[in-house]
Amino acid sequence: MEPLFRNHSKGKDEVRKHIPLCLNTRPFSAAFREVLDFHLSDGAKILDPTPGKGYSWQQYRQDCEENAYILFPRKQYSIHQDESFFTTSTPLQSKYDAVYFDPPYFFGLGQTSDPREKDYGNYNHEKENLCKLLIVANIRFPQVLQKTGKLFFKYSDFFSVKDRCFHFCIPLWIPILNNFKVVDHYIIPHHRLTPTAWQVKNRPCGIVNSTYLSVLEVRNGQ
Numbered sequence: 001m002e003p004l005f006r007n008h009s010k011g012k013d014e015v016r017k018h019i020p021l022c023l024n025t026r027p028f029s030a031a032f033r034e035v036l037d038f039h040l041s042d043g044a045k046i047l048d049p050t051p052g053k054g055y056s057w058q059q060y061r062q063d064c065e066e067n068a069y070i071l072f073p074r075k076q077y078s079i080h081q082d083e084s085f086f087t088t089s090t091p092l093q094s095k096y097d098a099v100y101f102d103p104p105y106f107f108g109l110g111q112t113s114d115p116r117e118k119d120y121g122n123y124n125h126e127k128e129n130l131c132k133l134l135i136v137a138n139i140r141f142p143q144v145l146q147k148t149g150k151l152f153f154k155y156s157d158f159f160s161v162k163d164r165c166f167h168f169c170i171p172l173w174i175p176i177l178n179n180f181k182v183v184d185h186y187i188i189p190h191h192r193l194t195p196t197a198w199q200v201k202n203r204p205c206g207i208v209n210s211t212y213l214s215v216l217e218v219r220n221g222q
Contacts, residue, residue, distance in 0.1 A: 022186045028211055029059035031188045032152075033074075036060070036098075039150055039184070039215055042075040044097035047144060049085030056102060056154065086136060092144050099141050102154040103133055127160060127167060134176040142179050142218050151180055151216040156209060170212065180216035187212060 024031040040046075048057075057079070067073035080096070141151055155173055159166045174182060188211045 022184075024186050024188050026188070027059070028154075028188050028190070028213075029056055031186065032056050032154075032213065033059040033063065035152065035184070035186060035213060035215065036077070037075050039152075040075070040077065040098055043078065044075075045078045045080065045094065046098045046100055047085075047092075047096040048079060048081045048100045048102075049083070050100075050102045050104065051081040051083060052102065052104070054081075056100070085140075086133065094144070095146050096144055096149060097146055098150045098152060099145060100152045100154070101137060101141070103130060103137075127163070127172075130173075131176065134173055138177045138179050145218050147218065149218050150183075151177070151218075153177070153214045153216060154211060155214075156211050170214075174214065177216060179219055181219050182214055183217050184215035185212070186214075 024034070026034075036046075060077075063074045064076060067076065080094070082092075085092075142149075145151070153173070155169050157167060157169050189208065190211065191206060191208045
């Protein structure tokens, strides 16, 4: 397998081709909005099969409300949220210009008193479940995308309590999506305070972590 981020040279001119790597320090929904506007045309159709609480779309919704009052309105998209995408095999009738994929990282049915659980679920990471989900995504997403369609893939590194292992996710998830090629990659750092530390009760702390947003294209116009 070739490296994910690699420079290629050709002849004396050394024509270099590489994947852009960007650091964006804005809140994720604002960074996500900028990435969409850079890669998509106004009116593009976007499928969101993992909508969750919809936090990623906060900046977009705010912009849509303000468009009526500003001189130069920002792009607007046709967004279709489909929570049943991975639980039904019924093919979608429409083709989309893009898919936004924000897979769940928290599995298991255990209940705790952690206040974050309401929004994000509990912290029983199961790497195998997410691998299976990505294998299905790699097959189904090209079927619903236009030939020039793009996949916006949001993910983070995580620590598996079960395995007592830290997983760096770029080399884990991207190779599974081999029906796509990476064309852009963003790192969005976060800092927040939480009333409980990871897996520790009654210990407030600050957390610094990074979210990745990879932009991929359907390989060979599949």
